[in-house]
Amino acid sequence: MTLTEYAVDELITLVRRPVRLEASTQYREIGIRSFGNGIFHKDPVSGQEIGSKKVFWIEPGDLVFSNIFAWEGAVAIASEAEEGMIGSHRFMTYHVNEELADTRYLHRYFYGGPGIDVIRQASPGSAGRNRTLGIKTFGAQRITLPGLPEQRRIADKVDATTSRIDQATKLKTKSSELAAQYANSLLGPIEDRSPLAAALRESSDFIAVDPESTYQTAGILNRGRGLFLRPAIMGSETKYPRYNRLREGQFVYSKLFGWEGSLAVVPAEFEGIHVSHEFPTFDIDPTVADVEYMAHLARWSGLHDSLKGQGTGMGSRRQRVNVGRLLATEVPLPSLVEQRRIAQQLTLARRVDDAGAAQVTQLALFQTALLNAAFSGKL
Structure with a gap:
């Protein structure tokens, strides 16, 4: 070329x-x-x-x-x-x-x-x-x-492939919207409602921070998108004198961003990960609530909407949702049998949505490889 x-x-x-x-x-x-x-x-x-x-x-x-x-x-x-x-x-x-x-x-x-x-x-x-x-x-x-003919040839090939990738991405977006609508259709009409206090018991595992130790910490994405890992940090680098240690199956939220839907149920891979005191944790009472159901509730936009007006303080980034207000928030809480039935259906829908997300991630990697090939004379 x-x-x-x-x-x-x-x-x-x-x-x-x-x-x-x-x-x-x-x-x-x-x-x-x-x-x-x-x-x-x-x-x-x-x-x-x-x-x-x-x-x-x-x-x-x-x-x-x-x-x-x-x-x-x-x-x-x-x-x-x-x-x-x-x-x-x-x-x-x-x-x-x-x-x-x-x-x-x-x-x-x-x-x-x-x-x-x-x-x-x-x-x-x-x-x-x-x-x-x-x-x-x-x-x-x-x-x-x-030369111009070669540029056009490459552009045509890249356009044809990226248009299909764009279609797949749009389908994934539509799939996520349908999954959210499905959750609303199952959770929204439930008349049996109780405050979160009925299902959650405050439970923290605080440890003193050792300046010479390294800690793997986590945060919570908004809109119920779950926990994410932060970079590991030395105890000497943090301002916190103590950390709260997560346990699988706990309900956890961010005081700072609870009003944005920063809620989650701790998955197995986050067992033992650390968070600050700004992330209160709760045990889920198994006689009242199903853990899988509560995980879907943490992702539900209806609960996020209920928390939007619960923050205290001035300005969007200062609106802490304190524990009392969180626990007083009413949520759909039917019988355990009904919770498990709903959770099973929502889990199936989520698996489909997660599979679509994984496919879109792979397509993004493919698109990067395609552009590398295009500009290295390999396309």
Whole structure:
């Protein structure tokens, strides 16, 4: 495969189309997701709300870079869906020289190929908003491309495969929505309700932190997405004088983010993992509640909604849900026989959803391998 070297600004030209705002007119701004995950649309705002901010028209076919997140692949092609939309001065719109380059090829080259390193070289700074893409420096970077027919051939192959991956991802999203609807259909209509205090008994296993010991700690994802492992930490590196040790089958939640649905039942693989005092733990009374049922209840959006107004303090990140308010929250709590029946059905639905999630993860890895092959002459 023959490669030709170009300066970036030989291939793409920055095009700015200033918007003359009218106070009463509604406008929609775009944003760009990182890692090549496309453009999203913000809620409509009036020209008056935008105020003095500089904004520019987006046109279909533009190759668009977020100048603050280009270094992590925030690059996209504007489609017909972006017709008439605007972007702030942070979004750089480029016209591609179609005599030398295919827009689709360049798009993937810059977010998933050698071009990401070119962007990073032109984005000085340490991280985040300090890594702004330098337009002149970027334009002067040298890159090598195959001929236009070869670019189109590669782009066609990548497009065909990624469209199928996108379809699988959309099906997974739909599957998750259906699983959540199914949980609502089973849990929502239950009339037998009791406060969580009926099923939970406070039970903590606090240990003193030894500065010379290493501790594996955990946190809880919001919206009932379960526990996750944090990096191991030395006792001398933590501000906490003691840790709470988790046990399998306990109910645990985050005081800080309980209002966001940070609840879980501890799975076997988290036995003995440590959490701070901000994560109260409870034994589940087996005469009142089934552990598997309670695990599904921890994931249920209905319970999360009930906790949204239970936080105390000012500001979203200061709304602690104390133990008393958690335990006073009413939940569907039918007979044990009914709980086990419901749990069995929800577990089957969750297994299907988890299998779909695993497939999407594998497809993402495949997509990375596909892009590596595309830009190394192996496709």
